[in-house]
Amino acid sequence: MSMPDRNNNVAIGIVNNMPDSALEATERQFLSLVEAAAGDITVRVKFYALPDVPRSDAGRLHAASYSSMRDLLNDAPDGLIVTGTEPRAADLMDEPYWNSLTRLVEWADQNTTSAIWSCLATHAAVLYMDGVRRQRLGEKRFGVFDCIPVAEHELTVGLPLRFRMPHSRWNDLPEQQLTSTGYRILTRSSAGVDAFVKQRKSLFVFFQGHPEYESETLLLEYRRDLKRFLTRESEIYPTMPQGYFDDETLTVLTALRDRAFSYRCESLMTDFPTVQATNTWRRGAVHFYHHWLEYLARHKDREPQAHVEAKQLTIR
Template structure:
C-alpha cells in the first residue's frame, strides 16, 4: 500500500521513494480513505530533517503491509533552526500548535541534540511538555525516540536522565525481557543502533510503573512502555529507524567537530557496527587524529571504504516492532469505535471483532 503524505506539494523528496515497491502518495483534501493517521514530530537538527523523514517513511512503509498509513509532518516552532531550516519546515511542516485542537491515531516524536545541561532549560521545553500532555489525551499510542524519551519520562514521572562517561554509540544486542504484543515475532535477541550521551535506568523506570521490553548489558534499556491516560507511550533509547550508514555519518560528524576544535572529546568508534578490517582502518585514523589534530585531516576520513561492508542487522526486528505498533493502534481504534454489546440472546461474542492478525492474543 502507498504511504499517504499530508503535504500540499509534490516537490517533497519522499514522493520519489519506493520502499518495498511502494510509493508515497499525496493525501487528497477531504479524503475518506480508511487509514491510520500518524504525526511525525520531527525535532531533529536541520542537517537531519530530510534523512529522518526518509527513515520513518521507509520503516512505516515496510511495516504497514496492507494497512494504509497517512503521515502528517509537524515540528515545534521553538526548536532552533537555521534560515534554511525555517524555510524548509515552513514549506512542508505544520506547527505542533496546530495539533492542540485535534487528534491523531499516533505520533512519533524524535529527539534533537542537547544544548543545555538540564532538559527543562532547553528552548523547546515548554512546547514539548504541551505536546506530551496533548498526546496522552489525543492519541492511541505515542512513540518517543532518544532525547524525546528522556523529556517524556522526566515530565510524566520525574525520571531523571544520567550523563554517561562516554557516548553510547554502536549496534548492541538487545534481549526481550517481557512478554508484550509489541514484541510479537521479534527474536529473543536482536540488534539495535544507539547514539546518545545520556540514559535512564531500568530500576528507576520500573519503580515508576514502566514495563521494560528490551535491554542490553552494554547499552542498558532500549524499549519500554507505559499507559499514560488514553495513550500507550512507547519509548526507544535506541534508533530502530536508522539506515545502514546513519551511524557512520554521525561518527564522521563527531570526528569533524573534534578536528575543528568544536568538541574536546575524540569520538569513540561505534561498537558492533564495523567489520574487523574497517575497525583497524578507523583505529589508525583515530590514533593520528589524536596525535596530530588539525581540521585539514578531516578530508582524509575514509567514509567510502568504511561504508563498503556495512550491513543492516536491525531492519527486520525494527519492522516487526513497528508492524505490531500499527496493529495495536488499528485494534484500539476498532475497539473504541465499537458499539456497546447487545443484551440477551443477540449479544455479540466478545472476540468476534478482534483483529485477524496473531499479534493480538499472542504475547511473544
C-alpha cells in the same frame, strides 16, 4: 460494492524536532520504516513542527512546510511519533522547547491511541511525567547492540530472541527508577534499557535506541564527530561505534585515531576509509513497528481522516 476496512487505516503524526542538518534524513528514515512495517495497513503520515526548536533561516524555511501544533490538535491522528533533538542545555527543563514538549505529552495522552517517544523526547517525557532524570554517561553509548525481549506484550509478540538495535546517546535512564514509577521494560541490551512502555489513557512507547536509523547513519555521525575533533570544534575524540564496522575498517580507523592525536589536522579526513555499512537491525525494527501499527488499527476508536494536506503522505 464492499466498503473499505476502516480499522485497516491509521493516521500518524510525526513531530520532527531534529537539528536542521538532520531534518530531511529523519523524514526519510521514519517514512521508510513505517512503509516497510505497514504490510496491509494503509498508513497516512503528516509532519508537524514544534515552534520553539532553535533553527537557522534554512531550517525554519524547511520546518515551515510542516503543519503546526494547532493543526495537530485539529487533526488528532491515531498515533504520534516524537523525535529527539540535539540538546543545548545541561538540564532538559532549560531547553527552549520544554514547555511546548510537555504540553504535547499531555495532549498526546488524551488524544492518541499510542505515541512513540524517541531518544531525547523519551528522556524529556519521563522527566516531566514522573521525575525520572537521565544520567550522564562517562562516554557516548554508540553502536549497534544485541537486544533481547524481556516482557510479553502486543508489541513484542514474535520478536526474535535476539535482535540488534542502534544507540547513539550520552545519557541513560536508570531501569530501577523506571520500573518503580510504573514503566514496563520490553527490550534490553548491554547498552541498558532499549524500549519500554507505560499505559496511560494512551499507550506511550519509549525508545532509547534508534530503530529508524539507515545503514550509514552511525557512519555519518562518526565522520561528523571526527571532523569536529580535527577542526578543534570539539576536544573529545569520538567514540568508535560498537558492533558496526568490520575488522578491516576498525584497523584503518584505529590507525587514523593514532595519527590524529599526534597530528591534529582536518586534512586527515582524506584518510577516512570508504565503508559499506550493513543494516543489521532492520528486521527487528520493522517487526516492532508493524506490531505498533497493528495496535493502532485494533485500538483506535474513531474514523480515519479523509483530508490530506501538504506533507501528508499515504503509504500502502
